[in-house]
Amino acid sequence: MSSTIQDNYKHNTQHATAQIQYFKNKVNVFSVMRLIVFALLLLLVYWSVKLDSFAVFAAGAIVAGIAFNWLVAKQAYFEKCRLYFENFKAVNQNELESIDSYGNIYPNGSKFNDDKHYYTSDLDVFGAASLYQLINRAATVAGQEKLAGWLKAPAVKTVILSRQQAVQEISTKNHWKLKVQSQLLFALKHNSNELQQLFKYLHKPLNIPGEGWLKTYVKVVAWIMLAAIAASYFYPEAKYVAIVLGLFNFFLTGINNKHTEQTDLIAGKIGSTLNSYSDVFDSIEKEEWSTAYNKNLADNVKRNNNKSISVVTRQLSNLINSLNNRNNLLVGFFLNVLALWNIRYVIAIEDWKRNNHENIESAFDVIAEFEALISLSSLQINYPEWCMPAIANGDEFTLVAKNVSHPHIKDGVRVSNSYELINTRKVDIITGSNMAGKSTFLRTLGINTVLALSGAPVCADVMEVSVVQLFSYMRIKDSLNESTSTFKAELDRLQMLLEAVKQQPNILFLIDEMLRGTNSVDKYLGSKAVIEKLISSNGVGLVATHDLQLAQLEQAYPTYVRNFYFDIQVINGEMLFDYKLKPGECKTFNASLLLERIGIFS
Incomplete structure (x- = not known):
């Protein structure tokens, strides 16, 4: 990443600090002048009584009142300038923290969390360490809701392309963007009603x-x-x-x-x-x-x-x-x-x-819309190496990503991958070892697709995607409040997926290890049946699994199923992960090595 933008934020912070002190001094001077005018008014009362002149008192009081109001107005103006530069400093420091540690003074969107949404919970769209926390620059409640709506559902192609152009234009106007953020920062602490x-x-x-x-x-x-x-x-x-x-x-x-x-x-x-x-x-x-x-x-x-x-x-x-x-x-x-x-x-x-x-x-809705656009443009400005994705044409599914990475993994640490699905319908089965990168890869494709279909840039060198409706099956949780076991929660989610695929032709599903809440035999048979049901419904998506038997579905459906894998190398008893997606099925697993390390096997 270029350090130019960070240098710009640091320069802005230093300039704001100097301006804050300047306007503080101005406020103090005019505060003293107000005291002087008040003292003169008291002196005027004394002299008007001494002279027994109502006219002197009335005229003097009017002049003093005008002077006092002028001083109040000037002091209020200087106070407003001071507050603006305090906000400007905070906004620039926030951008630095966002780049350095993904920190953000704006809300993380936890109020929009919904475990029953098609994908937002599994892909960490809202809440702590979420996509929303990374990109949100909306201070008003309306702006926050507007941005959340864009991330919760894909827009139509024409709207996505229009937003992309708007975001790219705002990214060339970073000073304007920071100015508006500074002007609106007060709304973070304001009564939302x-x-x-x-x-x-x-x-x-x-x-x-x-x-x-x-x-x-x-x-x-x-x-x-x-x-x-x-x-x-x-x-x-x-x-x-x-x-x-x-x-x-x-x-x-x-x-x-x-x-x-x-x-x-x-x-x-x-x-x-x-x-x-x-x-x-x-x-x-x-x-x-x-x-x-x-x-x-x-x-x-x-x-x-x-x-x-x-x-x-x-x-x-x-x-x-x-x-x-x-x-x-x-x-x-x-x-x-x-x-x-x-x-x-x-x-x-x-x-x-x-x-x-x-x-x-x-x-006021225009302000909310601009706040959402400003939020998306923060990615374009802070990460200029990210690309603006193409929105694909065609009747079938396209998802092409070259060197795509998860936006929450730091540059220099993240490992990129490439993936191609071009105007077709496929079910891709991804096998691999524990901790080899299967789940991260699914979330990487998912989160970048969410960004792409909202009008934002994506963490990739190149990306092209159809307008799809994501559906994820990853973190299935039981619920004591609803008396729901993990297995029942999984069945409910699968039923929701099958209904969605049947009713919506543009569903792209991301499944990470089906039916974990049951025994291995039922897990395999159930997972196989679900995949076959998805194939019969012309479903499109990716399925990550430890179950190698599911890779054999490629033989039964050679034109529909593709196999990919993540593996490890074991050198001198050490496990080395490259986190790279490869075509075919996995042959190397690491569970026994991990169990041996904690003393289960000897």
Whole structure:
């Protein structure tokens, strides 16, 4: 593997560290400035009392409030920049850990585990040390579910090819990919139901009594108040106009407080979250896309009622954050007395809902889709020696892999193999010694097929595969909860396999040692009968076994059955494994040698 990408991640990490410190210093400076403005406000109160001037106090309070809000906004911006670079650093460090040790800060997909799925449990698609753990870069729940869906079922050929092109394009935009991951990293720790609650809220109007005249009143009341305050400097009686208006505003705020609380209950806690999502939409909208798949996704968020999704989501975020200024008791009191703040922004949010709620949910699905594509592209970027597989044509089955390896075995340790099944139907029987590599080879073909049919690159020099539905029979477990013995669990799985082959013409099965839960005679007879049943159903797949008698099926079905094997060499009493697939049946076994080593045989 080239070290260039790792050097890039290390450089990004160092740059992020420097930026984090820079913005920390900025935040500290503006925090001190806020304290200074607050101290000046206290001094202003003292002087206004001393001068007995309401106008001085009111004008000074307005100026101080504007200055304080500006400082708060600037400090929030610097804090946001600091957080972005902290996330950027974490994302780059995660890529380094993924390459070095398959570590990942993103979920490993254990919640998608399903022992009854056709293949995900046997092939370690989800859970600890899984394929999902290797590739997942989705921080949102929707993105995680989208990626899991792609790995749980093959897409149709046109979709696979489109995803491949999209993944390859994103892999050339690694900085954009890392930027979007950094912008979305907050979602890992966020309430997964927050967006769903927001979507429900957006479709539910508040129906504020007197909204029509209130909408007009809030537009003019602040200007009237400011005029009365300014006039009181020259005409002291004008202050009573400001006082009466202030009391009336306070009264209106109180009687409409239930609408404010209803809005705050759902929307009040999602303002900053929406602002983060609007940054992601902005990144998608501004990027230049050439592939049809990415271009179509980006087009879905570029316009909404003549405005981009990033703009309208940021509008809602700003409205909600403005409403949240009420939570500062002192500031909130002055804002409501002066400008009917709560009602102003509740009405503004209701207007936004009426104009923009229609396309928001589909826009968030675009983010989920991009997260799934970003996840697949991480393989293309981190492992440039992997290939993008061809998707085969033809009425029969094709599975060609040259120097294919398991993605979870380290480069330099892994042993690659090659395999060919070209537009035909075969049952391949693989015999071999214990620990010689039979099971790993089946999982290698299986896991790379899962990757190929999701649109991802594969751990091989060359691969071509038909759109098949995998079915595995490998790790059969008993179940105390279901009162199921191992043998009964095996029978259930075999029945599921036979039904699948009968009903779905594109099943590719991977079987590792059938009927382990019974005696050797029944095991052989049962396994032979199952294979013959699969042959009669035109089934296609691979069967790994220790039972050499099953290799004799090649003689009975010479045009349908092929034999392959993994073997060992014993030199000076030492067992040497080459883990290489060879045509024919195995002649060398190692069980007696292994038993001798632990003192069973002497």
